[in-house]
Amino acid sequence: MKAAMRAKEKVRLGTIRMALAAIKQIEVDTRESLNDDQAIAVLTKMVKQRRDSIAQYAAAGRDELAQIEADEIQVLEEFLPQPLTEEEIVVLVDASISEMGASSMADMGKVMGSLKPKVMGRADMAAIGAMIREKLK
Missing domain, CATH: 1.10.10.410 (Arc Repressor Mutant, subunit A)
Structure with a gap:
């Protein structure tokens, strides 16, 4: 997050903050700290939500909003394990x-x-x- 702040990468910074907020919200709701697998599940869910949003935005002709979601997916996938072939x-x-x-x-x-x-x-x-x-x- 600090590197994104220093590089003034707004999309990356916003996405990282959003992911951390989602993880923190679950930790507060459940009153326990998430392990790596649970954090990966949260990030995976966020990626899936963004893919659904891209499909909806594309159907509505809102390509600029679809591109924002695609950029967020790119940032989130950096924190997920390598996909299986x-x-x-x-x-x-x-x-x-x-x-x-x-x-x-x-x-x-x-x-x-x-x-x-x-x-x-x-x-x-x-x-x-x-x-x-x-x-x-």
């Missing part, structure tokens, strides 16, 4: 399906539950869900 996701999904002994769609919840902690903040759970559905057909 498609191949890594496929390997994790296959391993989880075999580990859980999943054979039908009824087992999808077990597979998703085992994958969630492994991919938190590193992959889109909706895409993983679609991949699991395809494999369990």
Whole structure:
């Protein structure tokens, strides 16, 4: 935050302050300090919200607002772990399906539950869900 202040990067500074405020708000509400995984979950949620906003702004023809949201996503992603590649996701999904002994769609919840902690903040759970559905057909 101090580096952004010194460099007079308004978007970066505002985004960092917003992220810290969101984390602090959860800490105050729950009266406990967040660990790294919980902070990553907050940042991931913020990125998802911004992606939804970009889609809505683009549909409404508000490209300048969509660009602001895209800039915020770029800053937030710097604080998230490196995203998994498609191949890594496929390997994790296959391993989880075999580990859980999943054979039908009824087992999808077990597979998703085992994958969630492994991919938190590193992959889109909706895409993983679609991949699991395809494999369990």
